[in-house]
Amino acid sequence: MDIVFIRELRADAVIGVYDWERSIRQTLVLDLELAWDNRPAAAGDAIERALDYAAVSSRVISCIEGSSFRLLESLAEEVAELVLSEFGVPWLRLRLCKPGAVLQARDVGVLIERGNRPE
Ligand SMILES: Nc1nc2c(c(=O)[nH]1)N=C([C@H](O)[C@@H](O)CO)CN2
Helix, strand or coil, rough: CCCEEEEEEEEEEECCHHHHHHCCCCCEEEEEEEEEEHHHHHHHHHHHCCCCCHHHHHHHHHHHCCCCCCHHHHHHHHHHHHHHHHCCCCEEEEEECCCCCCCCCCCCEEEEEEEECCC
């Protein structure tokens, strides 16, 4: 199995469980590892056969920026579902971080894996 990855993708959203969080936008940071067979793209040097990380990034940013969940867990599921269904990715690992949410921590967030990981 090969991986196409996107690291430290940033997008702003309404996100949070507290009242004060419902009227502001906060920056979220996302890492994605996407299972893909890169050999057909490499053999043909063809973007049509590649998993286009620019297209995935753009779609994920648009999803996050249009969202208004309370929990990171809910947003992570939504992003995972759209990447699996719209891009034909069989498996992914997604880390969604909310920097600054806990002052004493560098970072907090959720890490999920969805789909079936190919051999
Ligand atoms: N597991 C989670 N814990 C917490 C979340 C969350 O989304 N998932 N959110 C909050 C608050 O919104 C917090 O980020 C405000 O600083 C607390 N815990």
